[in-house]
Amino acid sequence: MGFATRIWRKLCVWFVRENETEIDDELRFHLEREIEENRRRGFSEREARRRALMAFGRVENVKDEVRDVRKIARFLGDMVQDAKLALRSLPKQRGFVLAVILTLGIGIGGNVAMFGVLDVSLFRSLPYEQPDNLVLGRVTYEGQVGNTVSGPDFFDYRDQAQSMAGLAAITPFSVQATVTGVGTPERVSAPLVSVGFFETLGIQPIVGRHFAADEGEPGGPDVVILAHAYWQRSFGGDRDVVGNAIVMDGTPHVVVGIMPAGARFLTDADVWRPIRRGVDWAEARQFHNFVIVGRLGPGVPLAAAQSEADLISHQLADAFPESNRDKGLRLTLLHEALNEGVRSTLGLLLAAVGLLLVVACANVAGLLLVRGKARQSEMAVRSVMGAGRGRLARQLLAENGLLAIGAAVFGIVLAAWLQRGILAFLPMDSLGPIEARLSPGMLGSALMLTLLTVCLFGVAPAIRIARSEPATDLKSGMRIAGSRRGARVQSSIVVVQVAFTSVLLVVSGLLLRSFGQLQGVDPGFEAEGLLTAEVALPAGEYGDVTRRAQIFSQLQERAAALPGVVDVGLINRLPIRDDGGNVRVARPDEWGADGVFERLAYQRMVLPGYFEAMEIPLLSGRDVALTDDRGTSPVMLISAALARDLFADANPLGRTLGVDVGDEEPWTAEVVGVVGDVVPSSLVSGTDYSMYFSYGQRSPSSMRLAVRTRGESAGLVAALRSELGSLDPNVPLTGVTMMQDVVTSSIADRRSVMTVLIAFAGVALLLSAVGLYGLLAYDVSKRAHEIGVRVALGASLTRVASGILRRGLGLVCLGLVLAIPLSLVAGRFVQEMLFAVGVTDPLTFAGVAVFLGTVATLACSLPAWRAARIDPMEAFRAE
């Protein structure tokens, strides 16, 4: 025989060989002929069979030996065969298959979706050149990381840092400007960036150039760089716009370049303007308006750059103790810094969805155990008929594997959809919109999870079968099939389910409670029926402050006359809607003393009538008046808490306060009134010190309208627009929102996380209820005979039913008790997401217990009711 033939034959042995059934067929044929012959010899049917079997030896041994001959060679074929068998047997159990695939699919799908969310958010690469070298620089106060760095500090760091290949700054919050002369006047997002900003990130203009060095110095020319989308939108992608000027805030700015599509850092921008040293929000060291982004020099580790930054911080502290005494700069890898905010949220959701998977697996394991028992007789028969135990176990495993694959496919489909939902829900677009997609990582995680679930729920029943004794199983039949041990396993599965579900419910409950608390926070004003909008005057045309005051008070007057309008107030920054602007305030005797830094208050400029429009109570003194202008001495109102802090119980009216406005000397004003406290920035931060100045004396060019409306406000916005247009057609009315929406969206992030978590907890609860129901229902059906006997012997129906109920609720109680320590641990992880609710919030715990108890009682009562309706005669007949 030639070499090739030998190889061919070997291959045949490996791949082309009869499968298990064919061996079965052959051996069965042999056995039957043997029996037939014995019968012909005159043995009884029974004896004929016995002799044949004896002569044959154990069927399985024969097959094992046959198999041994080609153990490895058979393995693959067996697997295919197992799968084929499983495919044939599964459709006959449609309900079971559907239940498993749905349950597991939800578990796998949820997890894969969360992995997908992680994959496209945390692990994606940033859209910059060599993003791993980029660092984010944030200010620290006594080591605590704050956010923004002051302009002068930034310039010092940039000029002195040797370890950085580039250091740049940008305003991280919304900075807007009005562009006129291109169609209708438009408010655009116009962040300020330092010269060298785009070079640091490694973004090149597609037309034109970067900012030049002189454009970042005081007295430099007015220039802008356009964002791609804005360029397309307003200039139709005309390249000739570069070199021409656009009018921004009334001043011509020359367009020097256009950035490619997708160029973005922290905020969306329409145009970028250069920060000029000493002007443009960079006037003073106590004004913190910028975040720093830097690129580490080649081969420079982060630690080295950090120690250099520390050194510079110390020098600055020595040189400017007044402003820089406790300040520092913290450098964090950009990637890490950007993920800080979402990491805990994602971690929480990932943990939740993990628990959900465990609950789902427990459910499926419970289902399989029940089914395994139901199939025990079938397996025993097959075993006697010649199928080996190993073979049966393997086939079960194959069936479970197929189920898991089905669940995985369903899970992946579900995940693709869920991922989109979660991403749309969760605020993670600080780097631009995230695109939902099925990543290889997701598919990998699906595979891993599927394997894990097969291990969790699939192997145990297989081992059970492998260990079982067919003879006893056959003899015992169905009645005793549920062994004591099996029941225990099933019960503990339900306990685990209840415990994990409770943990999910407790965490959701805690978040729900804090959300309720947050919604219950009194903002200090009436948000209902309050329409807000923004009016920004072009600073160039409105250089004269009396002109500004004039147009704003005219607008206030005209708006108040509109139908449906009760009151109109004007302020430069509205509470909750517009953050920022908190500065130092002190009594004259405090200046220069320690602790002056500590007391910050939000400074606001208002026109008369603001407090009435907002329904903020005037507690004492008077409102600002139109007569409080530059011709008279400065006045201010302060909030009640600030008054208490400054003057304790003494009367604050008539006292003088100094406010840090960035000059050498504080701005001083006389307190003429005290108003109620408001929440200036966010509901989470709560009420804070506020002070209000007269617009006539301090006059920013951009103001917010607070319009108190009554009833239907449709058409009001158009009316406001036309009133403003008649005053000056070049001034747009922008940012029109209802205050209620502002408040709602300010806590929308929390609501999203909470909603996703509640959804997970809800699914877990449903699964647990189904698991509990399944356990008891099976229990009842299994014990129908026994219950029948008891009823026949005179046990009352209530007693029977309550016995079932007791068993179910006992397990639930055990699960709840187990859940308490677990929930306390879980609570630790969400502690920082809680608002005004403790981790041990008794209301939440009690609520969860009651809620889960109710659902569990419902799940238990159906089987209990069914048990009570068992007809003894029926039960006996069924035997």
Next chain:
Amino acid sequence: MAGSDLLQGSLDLLVLKTLQAGPLHGWAVSKRIQLLTRDVLEVNQGSLYPALYRMRDRGLIASKWGTSDEGRRIKIYQLTAKGRKALETERRSWRRFSGAVEAILAT
């Protein structure tokens, strides 16, 4: 019926010899051996099938699916050319072996 254990390796020889007359299915192979040895040698089916599979894998015999008289699907084994050669070798070595044993017993 006291069946003697077959000596190691002799089962292969018996199977080959049985199949020399023509293709047979497994049960017939065992019956034939039993018949020819007048029930002295009873082939334990537990060893027959493994032997059949092993020999087929070694290429001594070939198997194919056929139909029995009653119309059942049965597997039929037949000798290959290699099997025939092996039968000759085995037969010779068995003769030598049994002759040697006989010679000792005759003394």
